[in-house]
Every structure is written in C-alpha cells, then in structure tokens.
Amino acid sequence: MTEPSTFILILDGLLTGAGVTVVVTLVSLFLSVSLGFGLALVRQFGKRRALHALIDVYCEIMRNIPALTHLFILYFGLASIGFRLSSIAAAILGLGLIGGAVTCDLFRAGFAALPKGQAEAALAVGFTPAQTILDILTPQAMRIALPSLGNYAVQLLKDTSIVSAIAAPEIMFYARSLVTSSFQSTLIYTMVAVLYLALALPLMQAIRVLETRYGKLKA
Amino acid sequence: MIRFIQPYIDHAGEWFPLLLEAMGKTALLSVSAFALSLVFGLLLALCRNTRWRALERGVAVYVTAARGVPLLAILFLLYFGLPGIGVTFDAFTAAILGLALAFAAQVAELFRAGLMAIPAGQREAALAVGFTPYQSFTLIVLPQVVRISIAPLIVTFVSLLKDSSLASLITVDELLLTGRAMATEYFLPLQIYVAVGVCYFLIAWPFSLLSKRLAPSAAR
Numbered sequence: 001m002t003e004p005s006t007f008i009l010i011l012d013g014l015l016t017g018a019g020v021t022v023v024v025t026l027v028s029l030f031l032s033v034s035l036g037f038g039l040a041l042v043r044q045f046g047k048r049r050a051l052h053a054l055i056d057v058y059c060e061i062m063r064n065i066p067a068l069t070h071l072f073i074l075y076f077g078l079a080s081i082g083f084r085l086s087s088i089a090a091a092i093l094g095l096g097l098i099g100g101a102v103t104c105d106l107f108r109a110g111f112a113a114l115p116k117g118q119a120e121a122a123l124a125v126g127f128t129p130a131q132t133i134l135d136i137l138t139p140q141a142m143r144i145a146l147p148s149l150g151n152y153a154v155q156l157l158k159d160t161s162i163v164s165a166i167a168a169p170e171i172m173f174y175a176r177s178l179v180t181s182s183f184q185s186t187l188i189y190t191m192v193a194v195l196y197l198a199l200a201l202p203l204m205q206a207i208r209v210l211e212t213r214y215g216k217l218k219a
Numbered sequence: 220m221i222r223f224i225q226p227y228i229d230h231a232g233e234w235f236p237l238l239l240e241a242m243g244k245t246a247l248l249s250v251s252a253f254a255l256s257l258v259f260g261l262l263l264a265l266c267r268n269t270r271w272r273a274l275e276r277g278v279a280v281y282v283t284a285a286r287g288v289p290l291l292a293i294l295f296l297l298y299f300g301l302p303g304i305g306v307t308f309d310a311f312t313a314a315i316l317g318l319a320l321a322f323a324a325q326v327a328e329l330f331r332a333g334l335m336a337i338p339a340g341q342r343e344a345a346l347a348v349g350f351t352p353y354q355s356f357t358l359i360v361l362p363q364v365v366r367i368s369i370a371p372l373i374v375t376f377v378s379l380l381k382d383s384s385l386a387s388l389i390t391v392d393e394l395l396l397t398g399r400a401m402a403t404e405y406f407l408p409l410q411i412y413v414a415v416g417v418c419y420f421l422i423a424w425p426f427s428l429l430s431k432r433l434a435p436s437a438a439r
Contacts, residue, residue, distance in 0.1 A: 064377065064423035065416040066384035068395060073416065076402065077409035158289035165388055172291060179299065186303030189296040193288045200287030 010178055010188055014195055017174035025157045028092045032099025040107035062101035068162050070094045075166040091163035106148045110141030150207030154200055226410045241397035242418050249380040252318035260326025267331055285324030291385050293317045298389040314386035322379050329371050333364035370434035377426050394418055
C-alpha cells in the first residue's frame with residue numbers, strides 16, 4: 001500500500017505540471033483561433049487565387065501529418081540549423097500552427113452554412129463589404145462553429161500531453177520523472193488520467209453552457 | 220536550399236528502405252487498431268440502445284472518460300502502469316489496445332448518430348415481412364448505418380493514423396521512432412523529421428481526399 005505522503009508528493013508534482021498544461025492550452029488555443037479566423041476570412045472572401053491555393057496546401061500539410069512530427073521538426077529540426085526554440089515556445093507554436101489549420105476549416109464551414117441572402121441584404125441596405133463580413137456574417141458563423149470549436153478545445157487540452165516528448169514541463173513530463181524516482185507507475189499514470197479528466201470535464205461543461213447560451217439558434 | 224537537399228541525395232539508399240519498412244509498421248499498427256476500434260465502437264453503440272439502463276450509463280461514462288483522457292496517458296497506463304499490478308503487454312500490443320480503446324468511443328458516437336438517423340419504420344417493416352431481428356439488423360439497418368458513417372469514419376481513421384505516432388513514446392518502432400533513431404545516427408534531425416512527415420502525409424492524404432469525395436454535402 002502507498003504511504004499517504006507519497007500520494008501527496010505525487011499530486012504536488014503533477015499539479016505543478018498542470019499549470020503549464022493550462023497555460024500551453026490557453027495560449028495555443030488563442031493562437032489557433034486567431035490564425036484560423038484570419039485564414040478563413042482570406043480563404044472565404046479573398047479574391048487572390050494564389051492565396052487560396054497556398055492556404056489549402058498549408059491546411060493539408062498541417063492536418064495530414066502527426067502533431068508529434070511537427071513538434072520534432074520545430075524543436076529538434078530547427079535547432080540543428082541554429083534556430084533554437086525553448087520547449088514551451090516550440091510546443092505553443094506547433095500546436096498553434098496546427099490548430100490554425102483545424103479552426104480555419106471550422107470557421108469556413110460556419111461561413112459556408114450562412115444563406116447567401118445575408119450578405120446580399122447587408123450590402124443592399126448600405127453596409128460596406130468589410131462591415132458585412134465582420135458585423136453581419138462573422139457573429140452568425142461563430143455561433144455555427146461554436147460546438148466544433150468546443151470539441152477542438154477539449155482535443156487541444158489532451159494534445160498538450162504530447163509536448164512532454166520535447167521536454168516541456170507539463171503534467172505528463174512530471175509524471176514520467178516521478179515514475180523514474182518513485183517506481184509507482186500504476187498509481188501515477190492513473191492519477192494522470194484522473195487529473196486530465198478533472199481539467200477536461202469543467203471545460204466540457206463550460207462549452208455546453210456557452211452552446212446553450214450563444215449556440216446556433218434552432219431553424 | 221542545396222544544403223538542405225544534399226543529405227537526401229547522399230543518403231537516399233540507406234534512408235529509403237528504413238522509412239519504407241517503418242511505414243509498413245505504422246500502417247499495420249493503424250489498421251489493426253482501427254479494426255479493433257470498429258468492433259468495440261459498434262458494441263458500445265449497440266449497448267447504448269438497450270433496455271438495460273445500467274449498461275447505457277456505463278457506456279456513457281466510458282465515452283466521456285475517453286473524451287477527457289489523453290491517448291498518451293492511456294498508452295503510458297497500459298504499457299508502464301499496468302505491469303505494476305502484474306499485467307504486462309508488449310509495446311505493439313499495448314499501442315493497438317490503447318488506440319482502439321481511445322478511438323472506440325469516437326467510433327461509437329458515429330455509429331450511434333448513424334443508428335439514430337435510420338427511421339424506426341425500416342426495422343419494423345423488415346420484421347413485418349418476416350426477417351428475424353438479427354437479419355433485420357445486419358441486412359437492413361447496418362448497411363444503411365455504414366453508408367451514413369463511412370466519410371466520418373475515414374476522417375477518424377486519419378486521426379488514428381496520426382495518433383499512432385504516439386506509440387513511438389512507448390518504444391514501438393514505427394515511423395516516428397525509426398526517424399528518431401535515424402536522427403541520432405545521422406545528426407540530420409531537420410531533414411529526417413521532414414522526411415518522416417512526408418511519409419505520414421503520403422499515407423494519410425489519400426484517405427483525407429477520399430473522405431471529402433464521399434461527403435459532397437460537407438462545406439467545401
């Protein structure tokens with residue numbers, strides 16, 4: 001049986017990592033959503049064909065290669081040509097760049113779901129094209145994209161666990177070093193699973209509340 | 220640019236067979252895990268539609284837990300954690316099992332959505348014209364569910380394929396771990412990890428295209 005003090009020690013270690021997990025999740029979520037929204041605007045409303053093609057290539061590359069491979073390229077690959085990123089910076093940048101491609105698709109689906117009449121009516125009553133996109137179409141597209149953005153946020157929280165592989169000191173990283181020092185692998189990895197669940201459940205709940213409040217109105 | 224490309228020309232003969240073999244391992248791992256997750260997922264989806272409330276609750280809890288716990292935590296628990304209580308898997312088995320357990324929840328949700336999309340009249344009509352309950356499910360309902368779910372299932376397969384890279388962290392010598400070993404051997408991490416990325420892309424992209432082709436109604 002495990003001593004209570006060992007339990008406390010492990011929990012303390014894991015909670016130290018939880019702070020980094022939360023920060024990495026929030027910052028890369030912000031980066032993803034900003035990048036994804038920008039890309040979606042250009043891809044959906046921009047006139048330059050070349051830019052469209054470029055964004056499509058970017059999205060395909062980001063979405064068909066594992067996140068861990070992207071992280072290794074950013075962290076180990078770039079360092080080898082003298083471009084050294086800290087592990088947390090590489091983690092945030094990697095997850096943010098991948099997330100930009102993912103959320104770009106979610107926003108685009110939101111815009112694509114709007115009836116054509118919305119833009120036509122806004123232009124007809126005298127809104128400028130920029131106002132039409134930002135004031136009329138964007139709020140509606142956001143509502144439609146909200147549930148899938150919520151799913152993405154939960155996925156991102158879980159995906160931060162892989163940045164332990166490039167030595168970013170989050171939950172999984174502490175878990176691995178605690179296992180090396182205490183050999184309590186069963187206990188520690190069970191606690192890790194419970195801790196992630198404890199972080200994910202409130203997030204899922206918050207998303208559910210947001211969805212009922214601001215989510216897509218029933219047609 | 221030349222400096223970036225030169226190593227590929229120099230080492231093509233050594234790298235190509237290594238990566239090709241590792242791609243095979245990744246494909247085997249992904250396909251096995253996906254097949255298993257289809258079986259688990261279908262069972263879970265069916266359990267969710269029974270009259271036994273306890274079973275339904277149990278499945279709902281499982282699906283939520285699988286949505287909230289990272290795959291890496293599941294893999295570490297299976298491979299490093301369970302030996303602590305005397306249950307030991309080899310790395311490849313642990314990876315297949317972990318991927319299947321995690322993705323079964325997603326597959327179950329897809330099947331459940333598919334099952335709900337089939338009008339009850341389909342089953343009732345099948346029973347009325349003399350099909351047994353088993354026949355009406357396998358011959359009438361299931362083929363329609365598969366047809367509805369096929370595009371999202373392929374998307375799920377691509378996610379699974381990408382997540383199979385996490386197996387490298389529990390010592391399965393698939394594509395990414397092979398890349399790591401090569402990176403240490405040749406001191407060319409950038410070129411090698413880019414090559415690994417290309418290998419994943421070559422497997423995943425055809426499936427991504429296929430899923431888009433099969434779902435013409437999706438926003439595109």
